[in-house]
Amino acid sequence: MTAFPSIDTEVLRTFVAIADQGGFTRAGELVNRTQSAVSMQMKRLEEDVLQRKLFERDGRQVRLTPEGQVLLGYARRILKLHSEVFNTLREPHMVGLVRIGTPDDYVMRFLPGILKPFSKAYPLIQIEMHCESSTVLMQRRDLALTVISREPGHEMGELLRTERMVWAAAPCFCVDEHETLPLAVSGADCIYTQWTRSALEAVGRDYRLAYHSTNGAAIQAVVSAGLALMICMESLVTEDLRILGSEDGLPALPSMNLHLLRNPQMASPITDCLAEYILEGFRL
Missing domain, CATH: 3.40.190.10 (Periplasmic binding protein-like II)
Structure with missing residues (x-):
């Protein structure tokens, strides 16, 4: 097997800093080295290790050559893997x-x-x-x-985000065609079901719980097929569904908070x- 010279990760770190900062001086400040030390590192990398020109110099600015761009991609990946190795092996409790x-x-x-x-x-x-x-x-x-x-x-626990709740249905679903709205719900104990029923009952709209499943994918499939209406968070409305509202004769819905609970x-x-x-x- 061919033996290649090794590249120190600190040299790669300096190289990435130069690429990001656009110059040896600013890169040196970032990696806590003098400008001359940075220049010496890169000279050895170019001439002794890779034997390729990595930089084009334009006054105080430097640009990467095509070979330098190739090395930059590898350098970032190597440094990322290097960090992951230490995260894993130096933190044995993270198992x-x-x-x-x-x-x-x-x-x-x-x-x-x-x-x-x-x-x-x-x-x-x-x-x-x-x-x-x-x-x-x-x-x-x-x-x-x-x-x-x-x-x-x-509220309880830590707030993750606040979401707007919306009515969602397939593009082919028309509210006016249903005297009694068919609903797809997750279950009687689900807060979405409770909100759906309360909102419709408040405006005197007839409905029936046409489809019930604790599986979200199943509910999504039924609604996407145009068989029922559901409520969900706005960010969960997929491209094959549309949002309905007051223009469709549907009542407004409250917002929803998502929380994270930690078991002490x-x-x-x-x-x-x-x-x-x-x-x-x-x-x-």
């Missing part, structure tokens, strides 16, 4: 299992953007996910972290770390 609970509505919308970077940073942590209604989740004591829906005035009996560095990822992910 184990954490159970989280969330209504399944939020899984596809929020969880991928939260769990993907978390799993990359802490690959030895196993996550067990439980999807149930907020009412059921609040009664469980075996979950370390729980995401729940709460109406304003009934299961507190640990793992749960604290994942909680921060959840807080950040829901607020984006």
